[in-house]
Amino acid sequence: MNAQLQATPDIPDVQSLDWSRIAEDLDARGNAVVPALLSAAQCDGLADLYPRDALFRSRVVMGRHGFGRGEYKYFAYPLPDLVAGLREAVYPQLVPIANRWNEAMGIDIRYPDRHAEFIERCHRAGQQRPTPLLLQYGADDYNCLHQDLYGEHVFPLQVAVLLSQPGRDFEGGEFVLTEQRPRMQSRPEVVSLQQGDAVVFAVHQRPVRGTRGSYRVNLRHGVSRIRRGHRHTLGVIFHDAA
Numbered sequence: 001m002n003a004q005l006q007a008t009p010d011i012p013d014v015q016s017l018d019w020s021r022i023a024e025d026l027d028a029r030g031n032a033v034v035p036a037l038l039s040a041a042q043c044d045g046l047a048d049l050y051p052r053d054a055l056f057r058s059r060v061v062m063g064r065h066g067f068g069r070g071e072y073k074y075f076a077y078p079l080p081d082l083v084a085g086l087r088e089a090v091y092p093q094l095v096p097i098a099n100r101w102n103e104a105m106g107i108d109i110r111y112p113d114r115h116a117e118f119i120e121r122c123h124r125a126g127q128q129r130p131t132p133l134l135l136q137y138g139a140d141d142y143n144c145l146h147q148d149l150y151g152e153h154v155f156p157l158q159v160a161v162l163l164s165q166p167g168r169d170f171e172g173g174e175f176v177l178t179e180q181r182p183r184m185q186s187r188p189e190v191v192s193l194q195q196g197d198a199v200v201f202a203v204h205q206r207p208v209r210g211t212r213g214s215y216r217v218n219l220r221h222g223v224s225r226i227r228r229g230h231r232h233t234l235g236v237i238f239h240d241a242a
């Protein structure tokens with residue numbers, strides 16, 4: 001069987017998720033958990049793709065770049081069906097939130113309804129390399145706080161799916177977000193995930209309503225040290241890379 005088939009390509013019923021609750025959580029905290037977006041079989045199928053180099057355009061060893069410890073690989077086009085399907089199905093649900101956030105932040109960029117149209121915009125600007133990725137961590141690995149910005153065009157929300165089961169496959173390795181508020185200390189948040197859960201979060205900035213209109217907070221995400229075992233993640237970023 002080829003690798004794509006093994007990744008159980010049935011796309012989850014993304015439209016029937018509770019998008020108003022997700023939007024509320026994103027507005028309140030800059031992140032929202034989507035429980036059980038993928039099945040255990042889908043998670044295992046995706047994690048099993050990691051050694052198949054033909055599916056990827058590049059491999060990054062985080063320690064070589066000061067990004068942390070562990071490694072990740074960016075998928076090549078064409079993406080595996082499940083990854084492509086998730087990217088296309090989730091994007092239109094996030095567009096109204098992204099457009100509303102930009103309006104609140106005084107940014108005049110608006111996003112088209114279909115992901116293919118946004119990708120054309122990226123590609124015309126020279127951002128042509130796919131950004132969905134698989135990450136792989138072992139004991140003592142971690143991912144430094146960062147922002148996945150790859151050029152001028154940025155879709156302001158992204159998704160990560162935990163492919164491993166905490167407690168069974170690994171310990172530690174928590175998904176961490178920080179929010180840097182203007183002239184204030186940063187606010188940390190640990191997002192608790194089970195295998196198959198997704199977290200939707202702000203790539204770079206989000207609006208927070210204050211007494212005199214909205215202000216911008218700057219977000220970063222990362223992963224705390226894996227204490228034991230192995231942890232895999234699927235990252236879905238909606239803009240392509242230069």
Ligand SMILES: O=C(O)CCC(=O)C(=O)O
Nearest residue numbers: 135160175223233234235
């Ligand atoms: O492994 C993780 O949970 C973090 C993944 C990540 O940095 C990303 O998807 O952009």
Ligand SMILES: [Fe+2]
Nearest residue numbers: 146148221235
């Ligand atoms: Fe990231």
